[in-house]
Amino acid sequence: MIKTWLTETFNIKYPIIMAPMFLVTNEEMLIEAAKAGIMGCTPALNWRSPEDFEEGMKSLKEKCPGPFGINLIVNKSNVHLKKQIEICQKYAPDFIITSLGSPAEVIKKCKPNGTKIFCDVVDVKYAKKVESLGADAVIAVNSGAGGHAGPTPASILVPILQKGCNIPVISAGGIGTGSGLLSVLALGAEGVSMGSPFIATNESGVSQDYKDACVEYGAKDIVMSTKISGTPCTVINTPYVQKIGTEQNLVESLLSKNKKIKKYVKMLTYYKGMKAVENAAFSATYKTVWCAGPSIEFIDKIEPVSAIIERIVKEYGEEKEKFLSKDES
Ligand SMILES: Cc1cc2nc3c(=O)[nH]c(=O)nc-3n(C[C@H](O)[C@H](O)[C@H](O)COP(=O)(O)O)c2cc1C
Incomplete structure (x- = not known):
């Protein structure tokens, strides 16, 4: 077990979120993530309609053996946002990650039901804004992230956010090894949100060619x-x-x-x-x-979600030992 704000708040073993990925993350991946001691998040848009999303929420509530989250795109491109917020209000996922816009409405409507609200940010100005709106944590999207990456590397962004705001910082981008996890925790992050390495998993529903590409490139x-x-x-x-x-x-x-x-x-x-x-x-x-993001570098085969988590956690333990022995010598 690794103890941080994230693990303590959600009662999970390891401070890792399986990041929401459009078209990639699905119910099975979230269930496997929970079984392996982390928690997964998936975009509401991965269900074709609000009706399908509601069915998906019911199913996850029933089958997921641990906490899970939903990602809401909170800008105008998401025509289903109003309905998605209502469904989140009704089923109260453990956490919501908001991206690409203001989280105000989501915080107002979903936080009272016990859902923790995490917001994607790429700089301290926006982090302070979401903190003032009532966000529970920020997801610090750095320049190594897959998807819409931010401009700043983790080694700069995490300390800036940690100093600049009073809510926990979760680092997103570039993690695929135990040393990566150790390094951002050392910088002050309370956890990581990790996406690209989970594309090439048995449980992800994308094509074999896409998975193979994540292994080969x-x-x-x-x-x-x-x-x-x-x-x-x-x-x-x-x-x-x-x-x-x-x-x-x-x-x-x-x-x-x-x-x-x-x-x-x-x-x-x-x-x-x-x-x-x-x-x-x-x-x-x-x-x-x-x-996909640069962290596909760390993927050399298609394997179960649980195998990736086990490897990273094992490496984390070994790297920590090595680091501590460096300190003593
Ligand atoms: C294929 C793919 C799809 C993504 N889709 C979304 C999305 O729908 N919503 C979102 O907020 N972030 C999305 N992201 C970003 C991830 O949630 C996360 O911030 C990112 O994967 C972290 O970087 P990493 O890939 O290096 O782990 C996506 C990333 C990838 C690689």
Whole structure:
């Protein structure tokens, strides 16, 4: 067991959150995470409709043997947000991670039912804002993260946030080894939120090609693309990504700056990009747009969720011993 604010608050063995991943995380992964002594989180958007989401919540409440969380995208792109908040109010997941917008409504409606609210932040200004709104912890999304990474490395971001606000800091990005976990706990984080290493697991429902790519490619193959959602997002630099490029073309970027139509251009880019990612995640296609972060570097085979957790925890113990013996010598 490793004791931190996260483990004490949720009564889990290890201070690790399986991070929410669009199209990737699912009920089975959350159940396996709980069995292995951590807790998983999944986007409400991974269920196709609010009705499916409600069924999913009922099922998780019944079957998950430990705490679990739901991720809510709290900006205008999420047309189901109102309904998703109502469902979270009704079923009270153990925690919610908010991303890409203001958590105010979620905090107001879901916190009174006992759900802890964690908010994605990339700088101290926003961390202070969510703290003043009543967030229970911040998820410090650093420059090594998969998905929409922040601009700052963990070694800088965690201490800045720890000093700048009074709520616990959970570090997200780049963890896939025991030494990684040890290092961010040493920096003052109360836990980690870890996504990319769990893509290539037996339990994840994405295609074999996507999982194989996470094994075969490494940190050097991750690039930022604005082609997908309009906002920079990490993808594997496959031959297809190289062919289409990672920047919006001139017409797209001019249109997305035009005041009158930019809202619609953004929506269209987002819709087209998400469709491409969805097709690549579930079917065999040459249009290989796979979202993943540099921490796929640490994955060398497809294995159960539990095996990844066991390995990281074992390595953590060994690295800690090594570190302590360095200190004594
Ligand atoms: C494939 C993929 C999909 C993601 N989808 C979401 C999402 O839907 N919502 C969200 O808040 N974060 C999302 N993220 C970010 C993760 O929650 C987390 O911050 C990130 O994975 C941490 O970095 P790591 O991949 O190095 O562990 C996604 C990340 C990946 C790799």
